[in-house]
Amino acid sequence: MNAQLPPPFFLYGEPPRAADPDFLHVEDLAVRSRPSGWRIATHRHADLNHLILITEGGGATLYEGQEQSFTAPSLLVVPAGTVHGFSWARGTQGRVLTIATVQLEQVLSLWPEGAPLFAAPRAVALEPAESAELASTVAQIARECTWHALGQTAAVQALLQLALVRAARAAERSGAASEASGRQVRLVARFRQLVEERYRQREPVAAYARALGVSETALRDACAAQGLSPTQIRDERAVLEAQRLLAFSAVSVAEIGASIGLADPAYFSRFFRRLCGVSPGQWRARLARRKPG
Incomplete structure (x- = not known):
């Protein structure tokens, strides 16, 4: 008998549904983690991808059954379909950027060199400057997502591409760690x-x-x-x-x-x-x- 897969969610704890092609969401890490005792049970998303920026604290990821510890500042990359869970140190701070696969592919079509970033789940150790730059970009994305103004779609795509460039650069540098x-x-x-x-x-x-x-x-x-x-x-x-x-x-x-x-x-x-x-x-x-x- 095949082992039962962990449950699918839309966002964690929400019933599964198809993501809108342009779905983009930013929220504080604590929104879903604090009520669940700083542990996110293993689950998966069919068509949503995460970039999780950890600015304070740390914990451990569980990607496809493999555990990896990390500490802030870090960037956690979770491609769509990955079975994943987290155990955070109490009080860990950060932001979760969730991107629909269609939206991600559209942005990567303009910058295909960024595609390897989502080839596999990973935890990327960040330098303080890298963390600050990513935090600023994610904050700008969050702000654009809360209003409707001239050029909003163009601004969101440009900022998302900038976030991916910064994340990919950090991953490349981190990959050269000892x-x-x-x-x-x-x-x-x-x-x-x-x-x-x-x-x-x-x-x-x-x-x-x-x-x-x-x-x-x-x-x-x-x-x-x-x-x-x-x-x-x-x-x-x-x-x-x-x-x-x-x-x-x-x-x-x-x-x-x-x-x-x-x-x-x-x-x-x-x-x-x-x-x-x-x-x-x-x-x-x-x-x-x-x-x-």
Whole structure:
């Protein structure tokens, strides 16, 4: 039996429908990511392409089952039809530029050298200047999309072509990055997978390093290159599980702490407050107040 494909969406969470040929959409990353706990489940779009500019924070992409970590500033490229999902660090900031395939092909017909940018999904590490230029261009696109004025269509296509040129240049430069950097990215991806399997055990960083067959220093350096520490990655995964249980179960706070390896309720409360700003009980009560009825 064939494995079931992840669900298709129009924009994430919206029922699938055919995109208008000239569809172009810009929105803040947090609009869909914050309500879903900073995780976007794997899904696909039939005829929509993403350029996602990450200006603060970071996380991990899941492209066709392959995980890749990244940190800001970065540009995530998601061609139409790609099975993709994201796990963002809380508070990550950025903008999502979504382009209908017909619109994209029309612009690329004027600049065919840009077509390789969408040949495969990727995460492109940006230089600060590249990020600032892209942010400015995306902001101009968003502004043009909110009004109807003389030359709007021409302006949008020109700005979109400029965004693609800047993205392609950044991708070309990033592709020349050292193999050492590539090894670090792969090490962090392996570490995240191991954390997923073992975060409940509250193991020290040294134990993870031994399991990965690297030195503790190498693991710390690789994570630091992604803007995080190994402990942060482990703890953020644990607190996400605690949040899920607080939101969707009636399990006691003490039991939730024990389920993620923190059997002392007082310590769990301090741990949760340090990462979330409120106690577990306050977090659950706040969610309850938001529920209708």
